Amino acid sequence: MIFTDIVFYVLAAILLFSGIRVITTRNPVHAALFLVLAFFTAAGIWLLLEAEFLAIALILVYVGAVMVLFLFVVMMLDINIDKLREGFWSNLPLALTFGVVMMGEMVMVLSAKNLHPSQAVTAPDGYSNTAALGKVLYTDYLLPFELAAVVLLVAMIAAIVLTLRERQDNKSMNPSEQVKVKRSDRLRIVSMPAEVEPPAPATAPATEEKK
Structure with a gap:
């Protein structure tokens, strides 16, 4: 051994x-x-x-x-x-x-x-297993590689959808609703009468001091 x-x-x-x-x-x-x-x-x-x-x-x-x-x-x-x-x-x-x-x-x-x-196979000089792996992966097994990528993408999206829960206490905005907004939806003009200050109460004139 x-x-x-x-x-x-x-x-x-x-x-x-x-x-x-x-x-x-x-x-x-x-x-x-x-x-x-x-x-x-x-x-x-x-x-x-x-x-x-x-x-x-x-x-x-x-x-x-x-x-x-x-x-x-x-x-x-x-x-x-x-x-x-x-x-x-x-x-x-x-x-x-x-x-x-x-x-x-x-x-x-x-x-x-x-x-x-x-018999054992000897690699030639300058042989790179990384280059050989990439060549085989992207030539002979290109279709299975792409199918595996699609399957992983679908699994990732499915995991996000299954775990996504809408929170009731979360404040969110809808961009499509924001684009459709008009001036009349956000602005209201109110006519209010002008406020008039009440007249000051009249005060009695001070009496002259007795000599």
């Missing part, structure tokens, strides 16, 4: 442990941190496969952006942890069934003959 195999098994064990702790820990902040650990170990496995671009993208996109957003949401919102864990054990058999099915599919895919070539 060579050194890279030892590193792979160590990273795989850490990845499995962190993935299990994501769904079993009671604290959502700890679950998010375990998910960050899972992303880091997955990036390490990508580095072992000489896919540096995918490893860096995994760290920058998921760890640097998505997980930071998750932590902000979890730590700023008052989440009822006990309510979130309701129904965990009742849904466990269904989750295990799906997990076993997915594991079987991965075993069948990884056991295919085309994934185990008879």
Whole structure:
């Protein structure tokens, strides 16, 4: 067994442990941190496969952006942890069934003959896996890439629509109603009589002092 195999098994064990702790820990902040650990170990496995671009993208996109957003949401919102864990054990058999099915599919895919070539393939000098990935992605798989982008856009819009709630105490303005406004709607001329100050009360003249 060579050194890279030892590193792979160590990273795989850490990845499995962190993935299990994501769904079993009671604290959502700890679950998010375990998910960050899972992303880091997955990036390490990508580095072992000489896919540096995918490893860096995994760290920058998921760890640097998505997980930071998750932590902000979890730590700023008052989440009822006990309510979130309701129904965990009742849904466990269904989750295990799906997990076993997915594991079987991965075993069948990884056991295919085309994934185990008879001789190692050496990359030529100046080869860039990032350039090769971009060339394949935007030529051979351009249509699936665009379809995935459309699906993600629809999912994002649907999430916004489902979570959007109109607040009763919120003051909002309708631009179309503001454009249609007329002078008579906002200005009213009222004729009011002029105010006249009442005359000052007459005061009696002061009497002359007696000599």
